[in-house]
Amino acid sequence: xxxxVRSLRRSKVSRSSDRPLxxxxxxxxxxxxAVVDATTVFLxxxxxxxxxxFCDLWTHTLTERTPPGxxxxxxxxxxxxxxxxxxxxxYNASNFxxxxxxxxxxxxxxxxxxxxxxxxxxxxxxxxxxxxxxSFADRLPGxxxxxxxxxxxxxxxxxxxxxxxxLADFDAAASALAMRQIGLxxxxxxxxxxxxxxxxxxxxxxSVLHAAARGAGTISIIPVRGGNGALESLGAxxxxxxxxxxLVEEAFDQALRLNLQDAVVQVDLWDLKRVSDCDHxxxxxxxxxxxxxxxxxxESRVGCDWCGASRQVPDVRSRGL
Ligand code: SF4
Ligand SMILES: [Zn+2]
Numbered sequence: 001x002x003x004x005v006r007s008l009r010r011s012k013v014s015r016s017s018d019r020p021l022x023x024x025x026x027x028x029x030x031x032x033x034a035v036v037d038a039t040t041v042f043l044x045x046x047x048x049x050x051x052x053x054f055c056d057l058w059t060h061t062l063t064e065r066t067p068p069g070x071x072x073x074x075x076x077x078x079x080x081x082x083x084x085x086x087x088x089x090x091y092n093a094s095n096f097x098x099x100x101x102x103x104x105x106x107x108x109x110x111x112x113x114x115x116x117x118x119x120x121x122x123x124x125x126x127x128x129x130x131x132x133x134x135s136f137a138d139r140l141p142g143x144x145x146x147x148x149x150x151x152x153x154x155x156x157x158x159x160x161x162x163x164x165x166x167l168a169d170f171d172a173a174a175s176a177l178a179m180r181q182i183g184l185x186x187x188x189x190x191x192x193x194x195x196x197x198x199x200x201x202x203x204x205x206x207s208v209l210h211a212a213a214r215g216a217g218t219i220s221i222i223p224v225r226g227g228n229g230a231l232e233s234l235g236a237x238x239x240x241x242x243x244x245x246x247l248v249e250e251a252f253d254q255a256l257r258l259n260l261q262d263a264v265v266q267v268d269l270w271d272l273k274r275v276s277d278c279d280h281x282x283x284x285x286x287x288x289x290x291x292x293x294x295x296x297x298x299e300s301r302v303g304c305d306w307c308g309a310s311r312q313v314p315d316v317r318s319r320g321l
Contacts, residue, residue: 001162005051008229013060015044017070021060023078028087029264029294031217037084040091043074046101048094050125052151052163053193056228057093065100066092072109079113088114089121089147096122096146097132107136115141121185123147126165126173137182145183145217148173153210154203157194167210174214183218186211187268190251191224191243193234200241204251205258212263221255221267223248223275245276245285246309249301252289253314256298266293278307285309 015021021042028038047061075090082088094101102110114120124133124146137144150170152158158167177184188207195203204221211219223243226232234240252267267289276282281304288299303311 001053002051005053005162005230008233009058010229012058012063015060015062017044017062017067018073020044020074020078023081025082025084027294029266029296030087031262031264035294036086038087038089039078039082039084040089041075041078043071043090043092045071045092045094046098048125049098049100050162050164052149052161053230053234054151054161054189054224054228056225059228061093066103068103068105069109071102071106072113075110075113085116085118087119087121088117091123091147095124095128097124097128097130097136104132107139111136111139117142119143119145119183121145121147121183123149125149125163126169129173129176133182134176134180137180143181143183145185146173146177147185147187147220149187150207150211150216151187151189152192152195152203153207154192154195154199157192157203160194161192171214174216178215184211184214184216185218185220186214186216187220187222189224190221190248191241193224193231193240197241200243200247201251201254205254208255208258208260208265212258212260216263219255219260219263219265221248221251221265223268223272225271225274243275245272245282248272248275249285249289252292253298253301256292256296264296269293278304278309280304280306281309 021044024040026038027035029035045066047058092101096102119142151161174184188204190204208219226242231240255265272286273282281302284302288302292299298314301312303309
């Protein structure tokens with residue numbers, strides 16, 4: 001399967017290990033209700049050893065293992081642009097506790113650079129969540145949160161994603177993190193391959209509920225993006241259906257109506273405009289989702305005469321008011 005997924009990839013975008021891929025400043029709602037400044041630093045490093053059929057993160061990774069010293073250099077450069085010290089997310093398109101991606105010799109320098117952040121989020125596959133992660137959390141002055149891709153709880157789709165993770169693996173990682181007071185952020189797919197078009201909404205909501213029940217403080221719904229090769233091939237066989245903006249709106253509206261008490265649900269807006277087929281309303285519709293990410297409250301749907309999208313006012317009872 002790995003070979004098949006990789007054979008359909010296009011070439012990588014050439015990247016330097018001297019500087020991060022990007023730095024994004026935003027605001028983020030936290031489980032306790034506060035809205036804080038958050039910065040995501042996209043680090044350039046080694047590729048993830050897994051080959052999930054839906055993943056395109058390898059596109060901007062290095063062709064070799066991450067050179068020692070590169071990540072502290074990238075982070076130091078990024079910190080110059082960050083005024084806040086509330087929340088920093090280090091996303092390396094791989095697994096933060098994989099020694100190929102983050103050389104253990106760099107940990108001390110990274111910890112020094114991170115020492116005045118209240119919270120640090122890193123991403124990692126459950127297979128790399130172990131002693132190295134727990135030790136990093138112990139030495140970090142702020143709180144550590146680990147972002148883990150749950151992807152889906154669909155019992156047939158999850159094994160076919162080639163993530164090499166079972167639901168039991170996710171649950172064990174969630175328990176291990178909770179036992180050590182390490183936060184959990186979960187990624188849940190919308191537009192998951194091997195899930196029928198009519199069932200997408202239902203399985204995304206079930207996955208959100210599962211992540212919340214396992215202690216995730218933040219659950220991010222990720223609309224699957226085409227373009228990695230494998231997805232297009234699966235689509236041609238009827239195993240993948242591209243996400244529409246309508247579906248994203250419906251999924252997020254319904255996820256907020258779950259009224260989760262201890263978890264924030266948000267939708268990932270990255271590159272979302274490209275799933276819209278109407279240029280007239282896309283800006284307003286994505287802005288609505290962005291506002292809901294911050295407030296946690298469903299807002300009226302945007303109407304559009306061009307594509308026929310109908311304005312809908314949410315039922316306030318769904319907010320538990
Ligand atoms: S584990 Fe994460 S980074 Fe690695 S291939 Fe899968 S989705 Fe991509
Ligand atoms: Zn429209």
